[in-house]
Amino acid sequence: MFSFVxxxxxxxxxxxxxxxxxxxxxxxxYLIYGRTSDSALAMVAxxxxxxxxxxxxxxxxGVAEDRMRGWLRQLxxxxxxxxxxxxxxxxxxxxxxxPGVAGVTIAAVTTGHVHLSAGRWAALLALLLLGSLPFALxxxxxxxxxxxxxxxxxxxxxxxxxxxxxxxxxxxxxPYALEQVRHYLxxxxxxxxxxxxxxGHGPAAxxxxxxxxxxxxxxxxxxxxxxxxxxxx
Amino acid sequence: MTNTVTFTGVSKSYGRVRALDxxxxxxxxxxxxxxxGPNGAGKSTSVDLMLGLxxxxxxxxxxxxxxxGRAVAQGRVGAMLQSGGLPADTSVADVVTLAVRLYGGxxxxxxxxxxAGLTPLARRGCDELSGGQAQRVRFAVxxxxxxxxxxxxxxxxxxxxESRRAFWTAVRASGTTTVFATxxxxxxxxxxxxxxxxxxxxxxxxxxxxxxxxxAGARTIRCVLDSPDPARLLALPxxxxxxxxxxxxxxxxGDADRAVAALYSSIxxxxxxxxxxxxxEDALIKLTSARN
Numbered sequence: 001m002f003s004f005v006x007x008x009x010x011x012x013x014x015x016x017x018x019x020x021x022x023x024x025x026x027x028x029x030y031l032i033y034g035r036t037s038d039s040a041l042a043m044v045a046x047x048x049x050x051x052x053x054x055x056x057x058x059x060x061x062g063v064a065e066d067r068m069r070g071w072l073r074q075l076x077x078x079x080x081x082x083x084x085x086x087x088x089x090x091x092x093x094x095x096x097x098x099p100g101v102a103g104v105t106i107a108a109v110t111t112g113h114v115h116l117s118a119g120r121w122a123a124l125l126a127l128l129l130l131g132s133l134p135f136a137l138x139x140x141x142x143x144x145x146x147x148x149x150x151x152x153x154x155x156x157x158x159x160x161x162x163x164x165x166x167x168x169x170x171x172x173x174x175p176y177a178l179e180q181v182r183h184y185l186x187x188x189x190x191x192x193x194x195x196x197x198x199x200g201h202g203p204a205a206x207x208x209x210x211x212x213x214x215x216x217x218x219x220x221x222x223x224x225x226x227x228x229x230x231x232x233x
Numbered sequence: 234m235t236n237t238v239t240f241t242g243v244s245k246s247y248g249r250v251r252a253l254d255x256x257x258x259x260x261x262x263x264x265x266x267x268x269x270g271p272n273g274a275g276k277s278t279s280v281d282l283m284l285g286l287x288x289x290x291x292x293x294x295x296x297x298x299x300x301x302g303r304a305v306a307q308g309r310v311g312a313m314l315q316s317g318g319l320p321a322d323t324s325v326a327d328v329v330t331l332a333v334r335l336y337g338g339x340x341x342x343x344x345x346x347x348x349a350g351l352t353p354l355a356r357r358g359c360d361e362l363s364g365g366q367a368q369r370v371r372f373a374v375x376x377x378x379x380x381x382x383x384x385x386x387x388x389x390x391x392x393x394x395e396s397r398r399a400f401w402t403a404v405r406a407s408g409t410t411t412v413f414a415t416x417x418x419x420x421x422x423x424x425x426x427x428x429x430x431x432x433x434x435x436x437x438x439x440x441x442x443x444x445x446x447x448x449a450g451a452r453t454i455r456c457v458l459d460s461p462d463p464a465r466l467l468a469l470p471x472x473x474x475x476x477x478x479x480x481x482x483x484x485x486x487g488d489a490d491r492a493v494a495a496l497y498s499s500i501x502x503x504x505x506x507x508x509x510x511x512x513x514e515d516a517l518i519k520l521t522s523a524r525n
Contacts, residue, residue: 074319
């Protein structure tokens, strides 16, 4: 079980270029937005941005590439159990997310002078860690669904849609219809839960339920797609 | 004798393409069997089905006495797939170590590296390998678990002559029951105990390499003659078939040397003569159409 997890961890750590990209973008955006708005709220928004980017582009993009290269097919003919594969990919996905979240948090504490009590920090970090699971799983599902070169483009499109509709980037005001849709998005709900913790009240149960549902559905989809995955045709 | 592979009455379609049509063959323990045929013959589909990567529409497949997916999950099968590849951001040693562990440590990493001729390349990144070297890494993955049965789908495609020889020496040394797909007649001839010829999703011939070689070894002779006479051409020594379109003549010959000599000596006026080597694809298509 641990051999595949370990393999994926070392692989993720070796991918310095990618990790840098996943850290530099949200930190850069934080340094731009954080000055003009509430720095604690900007911090939350950018950590959610980092989680979305790490899960979708980092993890999902990696799976799409493995698939295109034929590595998934190769793995399929070894005794690697389905659940061990999923465990390895979840750990790898979370690893793709942690550096960005940590980078934004450090930037917020050092340049944005964000002060939170120890309890709120603990709650926020736990939320972000658990809340990044739906993104890692969603990335996996996308990477196993979209094919070839269109996979990378498709993933980036979904990423920007989730980030914009979730209010992480852009003006934050949108037409009524989209306003309704966003309540069901993981980006919006994770950001809102983070805002609530920073503001000193607990996150809404409905928001957490939406995140949990995304994790379950995306996880089940990823496992089903992996089981079906075999043909590079 | 116990069969390591039984493939009975198997059909498989992808959409409207019938990849396999009622195919039956067996592989006995200890045998090395070649699946020989042109692209699209159904070789890779057969290998996929034997590995449980796809399910047959009809027919039954048993591998090592159980169903394919189970034999793979038990780590009793090793495979080198045609479209298999290596992951980015890993070294040769990383991939081989993973494979050894996935198969439960039945061999040491050093042993597997050595067996595939990868010891000097262990620290090399998988993205920095030549095509032939990458093939060797995939061979190492296939051999990592001391498999009872080995599948090799077009294993030597990217290899040079030297690596090809070393590769087959390693396969033979392992003594594993082996099924390999190839479109090289010479490769089947040199390394298989038995050859199963496939074309258009069917088994069109099966036998020892020498039998198959005799069937598929015909050459094609093309030339231009003034008012050619098909009956006279067919009577030439070594000629099996004659096609005439105007002045253009196409002969199929079992013994091209004799046929060409006779063409010059007893017919004459030969222009634009061209002999093409054992055109396997052609020969296989003939074999298929002969059967239907």
